[in-house]
Amino acid sequence: MPTAIINSGDQILFVAPSTTDQQHLLDAKSAFQSQVGSDGNVAFEAMERVPEAPLQNGTYNSIHSNLVFPSVSSHTAQALSQYLKALKPGGSLYLVEPVVIADLSNTSCPITRKESDIVSMLKLAGFVDVTVESSTAVSDESLIDFFHAWGVTKRVDQAVSRLSGKFGTVQIVAKKPAYEVGKKFALNFKKKPVKVEEQKKVWTIAADDDDDAELEDEDLLLDEEDKIKPSKEALTRPDDCEMTDGRRKACKNCTCGRADMMDDEEESNNVVTLDLMDETADDEIVEVDPTPKKVGGCGSCALGDAFRCSTCPYLGMPAFQEGERVTINAGMFASDDIDI
Template sequence: MEQFKGAAKTLYIWTQSALVQASTDKLKEAIGGEVILENINRLTFATYGESTFDLIVVENAQLTDAYDKLLRLLQPNGKLYLATIFGTPEMFQQELKLSGFINVTINKEDGTLTAQKPNYETGSAVKLSFGKHSTQKTTSIWKVNGDGDEELIDEDDLLDEEDKKKPDPESLRVCGTTGKRKACKNCSCGLAEELESEAAQKAKTDTANAKSSCGSCYLGDAFRCSTCPYLGMPAFKPGEKVELAGNLLNDDI
């Protein structure tokens, strides 16, 4: 215990009452400071303030979920000394490291174990300075080159007036079954009738819009070419208004 000489305030956690007095006297003689006693079974109920002790000595190292509390009770750089270890020292060494202790060492001669609290309070925080780089250096990373001649597209030119027009709500209506603007087999929502009406309206195309390559369309099928838009229709007088079905009209003629 001579390595702890000079500790001003020590917490001694005991398990066997028969050894308390002798152990306390031995501690006071070795370190020369104040020694406070606490039973291991009462440790969880202790109300000591954080960073109270320079040294904590544990008579029995079989503590359950108590290492984090011991860490808080110690002052920064304070020491924890496990006097009696029941089990593998390496197991306790791992537990102490996971609890936040540093410099965890095992004395192979007597099986005791010593650990240290880091030189800062538990829960301390420090602001990191990742952003303390010059603005000029940061912005230059993203520049393609240094001549400043890069041409950027004007975002207003990406859309024309046609793109900005609000669509007709009727044109957006789709069938709940197909998920498309296509009526299902047993359509009952009215989409089928709407599509038939649109098709009929489109089919009423004036013959004035149809162009003939041979000029003989009005004479009948015997005089019509294979791509004639009037195939299958009766002959008619030149200039007579004839309506073609939408599936007969070829826009390329």
């Protein structure tokens, strides 16, 4: 049996298969009751009934399951979950279970679990500090008792020889976390108010713990020349552009803005004048800029409609050369050709 820590006044649950001899249960109760004293209590439950048993939450200091030898019962996930709920926070579970300790070849056995499988089940159920106290092989003499517990009566010697050294028991101790599963706590995210005195301290300047230290006068950091207000002429950028044909020409890598101004003037001068001659109306002069506007892949508007997109402003106009004066007869825009 696993080494159990039992204190006076503890509440203990003892779980065993329903096939366990009654005298073994009475002996176990007497042993546990003598340790918990009159203030404690020892309760019994059949292992087969644990998944549906009405066990009260957070009741027992320790649970001792399947400790009677020989036992061929296995713990289910539902039973382990019930144990976790019934234990008090920090309570302990002591269990014993038959396991396979070696790979079985050409041999069938009702027990297929290994030690690692039970440890994983306990951790998945929510137990912590899972410790394997012992894992030992069952002797051939004890194997006969296990086969009798399984109800095997024929060819027992042959079955024992096949499982010899491959079948054993494992003793494990696990604990419930030191908190109740599902318990809720309120988290306070409200910031503490800052006192006015503490806010003022943020802007307090300490000069090497010297209260009498003087700060530098900012006016002394300026010279007399720094205090003189600059004149408008001093702030005006000198016009050092080169003169060409009586005009100043932008320098290479111009940074004063004259290059941008000259580009704007050239675009304004690059205009084609169209005379719309109408026999019944006065002449009208419409000024348009025939320079192709490069939008997307556009750029061949001057070549005619075949090279113009659907949104081209020169759609319907004849081809032209940049800077050419184009004269168009207004008759082509007669009202009878236009649907209104």
